[in-house]
Amino acid sequence: MQCSYFDAGLCLSCTLLPQPYAEQLADKHAHCQRMLADHPGIQWMPPVASAESGFRNKAKMVVGGTVDAPTLGLLDGQMRGIDLQGCGILQPGLTAAFPAIADFITLAGLVPYDVAARRGELKNVLLTESADGDLMLRFVLRSSESLPRIRKHLPWLEHRVPSLRVISANLLPEHRAAIEGIDEILLTTQSTLPMRVGDVELALRPQSFFQTNTAIASALYRQAHEWVDSVNPASVWDLYCGVGGFALHCAAPGRAVTGIEVSAEAIESARAASVGLPGMAFETADATAFALASTEAPDLVIVNPPRRGIGPDLSAWLEASSVQTVVYSSCNSVTLARDLAAMPSLVPTRARVLDMFPHTNHYEAIVLLQRVPSRG
Incomplete structure (x- = not known):
């Protein structure tokens, strides 16, 4: 993508702009593989490319x-x-x-x-x-x-x-x-902006967070949906659920899906979008505090934390819990690698890089974790 602002030195936010886009994507894929090199059994899926221009919503x-x-x-x-x-x-x-x-x-x-x-x-x-x-x-x-x-x-x-x-x-x-x-x-x-993502219509309020690249967000939710349906859990938690993107894409007959988000406005948006869908529940709470206070664990947990990752407390809870499957969506592979190291019983089996932020060093990665059967 050619940019007159970049060429004139007026805006240098797109730091990778001089690099051909195919190389950008390949480098991000390779970087994520290096960050998760301690998990050699991962099946890496092809990275998902973005449009090079006109992608930011x-x-x-x-x-x-x-x-x-x-x-x-x-x-x-x-x-x-x-x-x-x-x-x-x-x-x-x-x-x-x-x-x-x-x-x-x-x-x-x-x-x-x-x-x-x-x-x-x-x-x-x-x-x-x-x-x-x-x-x-x-x-x-x-x-x-x-x-x-x-x-x-x-x-x-x-x-x-x-x-x-x-x-x-x-x-x-x-x-x-x-x-x-x-x-x-x-x-x-x-009061809400209908935000159609694939077959799901989210309800975005002014202070609600939503991914900045709609096409890549749609691919991200599709990938999570495929992995969740492949194990067909009866119960799902979507922690750090935001306006409910992952949770709403994982709705299915007979499946209980609970979304947890600290932003009350985002929860209002998620509830508005879930009207008419059975088995959906959304609650305003801190993700870690919610998990630690719960007396039961679901079959599957989706986490989509901010750049700081899920942290040691939630990682320890997941490691010790009965949760069989985790879908981890991350915008920071450094904290992703740290969190995975803290959950050795939950083994990464599949991973994919999605280029949410072209022309920068940032990207989204989604990883499927499955619990290793205990020995003895």
């Missing part, structure tokens, strides 16, 4: 410039805005909406936040596009001061961008390096 744009000439992109070393509205890795529906959003910033008088001076109101613009082309827009603000103006001019923006379905304001009053704050103010009657 979410844009996190720092707002810079002035109210009359705002920039949407990032800040340089001097905290000046660099406009990246034409970023090539973003889905086309995102880039098509940016000009109207920039005009709206001017129309509503949303003064970009000046990091150096600690003045201004609008910090970030977060835009998400579903597979069907619908959009969710979030304005990250320093305070609620500009909300009346946003509400006043919102019909203008909805007319200019008819694909907008959910619009909200997020409040981030602190001066800190963060994308968003805790408080979310909904500005539309619709």
Whole structure:
């Protein structure tokens, strides 16, 4: 993928861009194999390639410039805005909406936040596009001061961008390096963005996490579904379930599926998407605390932790439990390798690399673990 921003040195986030994509993918596959080299019995499946451009479903744009000439992109070393509205890795529906959003910033008088001076109101613009082309827009603000103006001019923006379905304001009053704050103010009657992934429709709320590459997320959920169905467990836990992607893909008649996630908003989204599906339950809880407090264990556990991995406590619980099968989805092969070493009775049998993040060193890996029968 050719990128004028990269060539000009304006944005170097896609660090692997000069490397041919086929080499990127091969290197990620080889890296994951090296990280899991202590498990020689793994059957490695072919890596799953992404589209090289237009794959990212979410844009996190720092707002810079002035109210009359705002920039949407990032800040340089001097905290000046660099406009990246034409970023090539973003889905086309995102880039098509940016000009109207920039005009709206001017129309509503949303003064970009000046990091150096600690003045201004609008910090970030977060835009998400579903597979069907619908959009969710979030304005990250320093305070609620500009909300009346946003509400006043919102019909203008909805007319200019008819694909907008959910619009909200997020409040981030602190001066800190963060994308968003805790408080979310909904500005539309619709509160969830339908996010179709394969045959499953998720319900994405403003603060819910979802994978940034919809096509690769779909392949990831399909792979988990195939592995789960191959052992046909009667009971499944989906720990760190987010909005329920893995859990909903593993629903089946006669199967009890429980999703656990610390985010209450994500659990609300998962419950909304599971209406009409039998055997589904979702609970707001810490994944490790939930497992350690449980008196019974399921047949199969899916874990999809953040980069820090599942950690020693949950690894020890899984190792000592009666769980027969684990599906581990990881965005960090370093912590994945550490966690697998802590569960020697659960042997990795299959693994696959999925390129969720082209042009960077990051990738997703999914591993199937099966318990070794005890001897004696």
